Amino acid sequence: MEVLLVSLLNGLVYGMLLFMLASGLTLIFSMMGVLNFAHGSIYMLGAYFAYESTRFLGFWSALLIAPLLCGAIGAAIEIWGLRRVHHNGHIAELLFTFGLVFIIGRSVQMAWGMLPMPYRVPAGLDFPLFTLYGLQFPAYRGFMLLISAGMLAAIWLLLKRTRIGMVIQAALTHPGMTAALGHNVPLVFTIVFAGGCLLAGLAGVIGGNYQSTEPGMADAMGPIVFVVVVFGGLGSLAGCFLASIIMGMVVTFSVVIDTSIADLLHPLGIAVHNDDLLGEILTVPVARIGALLPLLMMVLILLFRPRGLLGTRDT
Amino acid sequence: MKGRRLFVALLAASLGIALWGPARAADDTIKIGYIDPFSGPFAATGNNFLKVFSYVLEKINAEGGPLGKKYELVTFDSKLQPAEALIALKSVTDQNLPFVMHCVGSNVGAAMIDAVSKHNARNPDNRLLYLNCGALATELTNEQCDFWHFRFTANVDQRAVARIKTLPQSVKSVYVLNQDYLFGQSVQKATLKYLQQYRPDVKIVADELVPFGKVQDFSPYIAKIKASGAQSLVTSNYDRDLNLLMKAGNDAGLEIRYDAYLAHQPGGPTSTGPAGDNRLTSVMEFHDNVPAEEHNPAAEKFIEGWRARADFNFIPLDYVTMFQMLTAAINKAGSTDAQKVALALEGMKVTDMMGDENIMRAEDHQLLSPLREAVFTRSAKLDAEKTGLGWKTETKLSGADLTLPDTCKMKRPAS
Numbered sequence: 001m002e003v004l005l006v007s008l009l010n011g012l013v014y015g016m017l018l019f020m021l022a023s024g025l026t027l028i029f030s031m032m033g034v035l036n037f038a039h040g041s042i043y044m045l046g047a048y049f050a051y052e053s054t055r056f057l058g059f060w061s062a063l064l065i066a067p068l069l070c071g072a073i074g075a076a077i078e079i080w081g082l083r084r085v086h087h088n089g090h091i092a093e094l095l096f097t098f099g100l101v102f103i104i105g106r107s108v109q110m111a112w113g114m115l116p117m118p119y120r121v122p123a124g125l126d127f128p129l130f131t132l133y134g135l136q137f138p139a140y141r142g143f144m145l146l147i148s149a150g151m152l153a154a155i156w157l158l159l160k161r162t163r164i165g166m167v168i169q170a171a172l173t174h175p176g177m178t179a180a181l182g183h184n185v186p187l188v189f190t191i192v193f194a195g196g197c198l199l200a201g202l203a204g205v206i207g208g209n210y211q212s213t214e215p216g217m218a219d220a221m222g223p224i225v226f227v228v229v230v231f232g233g234l235g236s237l238a239g240c241f242l243a244s245i246i247m248g249m250v251v252t253f254s255v256v257i258d259t260s261i262a263d264l265l266h267p268l269g270i271a272v273h274n275d276d277l278l279g280e281i282l283t284v285p286v287a288r289i290g291a292l293l294p295l296l297m298m299v300l301i302l303l304f305r306p307r308g309l310l311g312t313r314d315t
Numbered sequence: 316m317k318g319r320r321l322f323v324a325l326l327a328a329s330l331g332i333a334l335w336g337p338a339r340a341a342d343d344t345i346k347i348g349y350i351d352p353f354s355g356p357f358a359a360t361g362n363n364f365l366k367v368f369s370y371v372l373e374k375i376n377a378e379g380g381p382l383g384k385k386y387e388l389v390t391f392d393s394k395l396q397p398a399e400a401l402i403a404l405k406s407v408t409d410q411n412l413p414f415v416m417h418c419v420g421s422n423v424g425a426a427m428i429d430a431v432s433k434h435n436a437r438n439p440d441n442r443l444l445y446l447n448c449g450a451l452a453t454e455l456t457n458e459q460c461d462f463w464h465f466r467f468t469a470n471v472d473q474r475a476v477a478r479i480k481t482l483p484q485s486v487k488s489v490y491v492l493n494q495d496y497l498f499g500q501s502v503q504k505a506t507l508k509y510l511q512q513y514r515p516d517v518k519i520v521a522d523e524l525v526p527f528g529k530v531q532d533f534s535p536y537i538a539k540i541k542a543s544g545a546q547s548l549v550t551s552n553y554d555r556d557l558n559l560l561m562k563a564g565n566d567a568g569l570e571i572r573y574d575a576y577l578a579h580q581p582g583g584p585t586s587t588g589p590a591g592d593n594r595l596t597s598v599m600e601f602h603d604n605v606p607a608e609e610h611n612p613a614a615e616k617f618i619e620g621w622r623a624r625a626d627f628n629f630i631p632l633d634y635v636t637m638f639q640m641l642t643a644a645i646n647k648a649g650s651t652d653a654q655k656v657a658l659a660l661e662g663m664k665v666t667d668m669m670g671d672e673n674i675m676r677a678e679d680h681q682l683l684s685p686l687r688e689a690v691f692t693r694s695a696k697l698d699a700e701k702t703g704l705g706w707k708t709e710t711k712l713s714g715a716d717l718t719l720p721d722t723c724k725m726k727r728p729a730s
Contacts, residue, residue, distance in 0.1 A: 114359030
C-alpha cells in the first residue's frame with residue numbers, strides 16, 4: 001500500500017515532466033509535420049543555460065532566462081534553417097533536425113565538457129514537503145508539479161482563448177485551409193516552433209536538477225518523448241497529457257511489480273522453467289523490463305490504433 | 316605546361332613526405348591502439364581515461380620508455396558497442412600496431428578477446444596483444460581466457476571479495492541492485508556468492524536488476540528499498556545509473572549506506588555531492604589521499620602534478636602499473652613482438668607507485684593487485700571533483716588477499 005501511494009506520486013511527477021517535453025513536440029509535430037529530433041537537445045540546452053544563469057543570477061531568474069533563450073534558439077532554427085529546407089519536403093526537415101542533434105550535442109560537450117554539472121536544487125526548495133510512510137517527498141517535486149500544471153493551464157488558455165491560439169488550432173487540423181484563409185502561416189510556424197522549444201527549455205530548467213545535467217541527457221529523454229507523442233495522438237494536447245501520465249505511471253509501477261508472466265500462469269497449473277521454450281522471457285519479472293514497456297505500448301498502438309489515443313488524424 | 320610539371324613535382328614531394336613521415340616516426344615510438352567510447356552517453360568516461368593515460372605516458376616517456384622509445388596512443392571510438400569496437404580493431408590491425416588497449420565495457424571486451432585471438436591465429440606475422448584496463452567481467456579470464464589477452468585491473472570477483480570483506484560487521488541486511496547487462500549480472504552473481512561465503516549472517520533482502528542506462532527516475536526503486544528495510548545498498552551501478560539512484564535516495568531522505576563498486580568513477584562524486592558524506596563507500600585501486608595516508612612523497616608529487624594539470628582527482632593507479640609492466644616486458648623481450656612480450660608478461664612482478672607488489676598471474680593473465688575500500692567524507696584532505704568531499708581509506712587489501720582460484724584452460728601458441 002505504502003509503495004503504491006509513493007509510486008503514484010512519483011509517477012505523476014515523472015509524467016508531468018514528460019508532458020512538459022512532449023507538449024512542445026506534439027505541437028510542432030502536429031502542425032508542421034516535422035518530427036523534431038532535436039527536441040531532447042533543446043531540453044538539454046535548457047538545463048545547461050539554467051545551470052549557468054543559476055551560478056550568476058540565481059535559480060528564479062534562470063527559470064525565466066533559460067526558456068527564453070531556448071525559445072530564441074528555436075525561432076532562429078525555424079527562420080534560418082527549417083524554413084529553407086521546407087521546400088525539399090519532410091525528409092529534408094527530418095534530416096535537418098537529426099543533424100542538429102549532433103551539432104548541439106557536440107557544442108554542449110565542447111562548451112561544458114563531458115562530466116555532469118553540479119546543478120543542484122535551489123536551497124529555498126531543498127526541504128522535504130511531507131513525509132509519507134517514512135519517505136520524504138521533496139518540495140522540489142511539488143514545485144515541478146506546480147510548474148507543469150501552470151504550464152498546462154497556460155497552454156490551454158492560449159490555445160482556446162486567444163486569436164493566435166485559434167489560428168494554431170486551425171492549422172493543427174487543417175493546415176492547408178488556414179493558409180488559404182490568408183493567415184501568415186510561416187509566422188505561425190515560427191511561433192509554434194519557438195514556443196515548443198521554450199517549453200522544452202522550461203522542462204530543462206526543472207528537469208536538469210531533478211535528473212542530472214550532462215551531455216547524455218538528450219539521448220536519455222529523446223526516445224521516451226517520441227513514444228508519448230505517438231501514443232497520445234497527433235494534434236491532441238489532451239491525448240499528449242493523457243499519454244504522458246500513463247507512461248509516467250507505467251514506468252514507475254512496473255518497477256515495483258516483481259511477478260513475471262510465469263508467476264501468473266502458475267495458478268492455472270502451468271509451470272514454466274527457465275530452460276523451457278520462451279522460458280527465459282516468461283520468467284523475467286516485470287520490474288526488469290519496465291523501461292521497455294512504453295516502447296511495446298507504442299508498437300501496439302501503431303498496430304491497432306494508428307492515430308493514437310485521442311489523435312484527430314492518422315500519423 | 317610548366318605549371319603542371321610543378322604541380323606533379325609538388326604532388327610527388329608531398330606523397331614522399333606523407334609516406335616517409337609516419338615510417339620515420341614509427342622508428343622511435345611504440346604505438347598503442349586505444350579503443351574506448353569517445354562519443355555517446357559514456358563519452359565522459361573514455362575522455363577522462365584518455366587524459367589520465369596521456370599524463371601517465373608523459374611521465375613514463377620522460378623516464379625513457381621501453382628500448383629507448385616513446386609510447387604513443389592512437390585513439391579509436393568504440394561508442395561502447397562491440398560492433399563498433401571490432402571495426403576499430405580492424406583499423407588497429409591494418410596499421411600493424413603491436414598493442415591494443417581497451418578499458419570500458421565487458422561486452423566489448425568479450426568481443427575483442429575473440430577477435431584478437433582469431434586475428435592472431437590467421438596472421439602470424441602481424442599479431443597483437445590485447446591490454447585490458449577495465450573490462451571487469453571475471454569470465455574474461457576464466458571461461459573466455461585467452462593467451463593474447465592480459466587484464467591489468469582487478470576483476471569482478473576480486474572486487475566483490477574486497478567489497479564483501481569490508482562491509483562493516485554492523486550491517487545485517489543488504490539490498491543488492493545492479494545493471495541488467497553482462498557486467499551487472501556478473502557483479503550480482505559474485506556479490507551473492509561471496510556474501511554467502513564470508514558473511515552468512517547478512518540477510519539479502521532483495522536482489523534486483525535495473526535496465527542499463529534507461530531509468531530516468533529511481534524514486535520507485537527507492538520506495539521499494541525503503542519498504543525492504545535494508546541497512547545497506549550494495550550496487551555496481553556507475554555513471555548516470557548511480558548518480559540518479561543516489562539523487563533519488565537523497566531526495567527521499569532514505570537512511571541507508573551506499574556500498575558501491577564504482578562510485579569513484581568520473582562524475583560520481585559530482586552528482587553525489589554533500590549528500591554522500593560518510594554514507595557512500597566504494598572499492599577502488601587508489602585515490603588522491605592515499606599518498607599522504609601512506610606517507611609517500613613521490614606519489615604525492617605525482618598527484619599534485621595531475622591535479623594541477625587536470626583539475627581532477629586520480630583513481631586508476633593500475634594504469635600506471637600497466638605501463639610499468641608493459642615497459643619491463645618489452646625490455647625483457649627486446650622487441651614489441653606480441654608473443655615475446657606476452658611470454659615476458661606472464662608471472663611478471665612489479666612494485667607499484669605505492670610500493671605494493673603486483674603480479675601478472677601466468678595461468679589466466681589476471682593482475683593481482685591491492686584494492687582499497689574508501690568512504691566519501693568531508694574530512695578528507697584532498698577532495699574529489701571540487702565537491703569539498705573526498706575519499707578516505709578505511710581498509711586496504713593486498714594482492715595476496717584478493718588471489719582467487721581460476722578456471723582458465725589457456726590454449727598457448729605452439730613454439
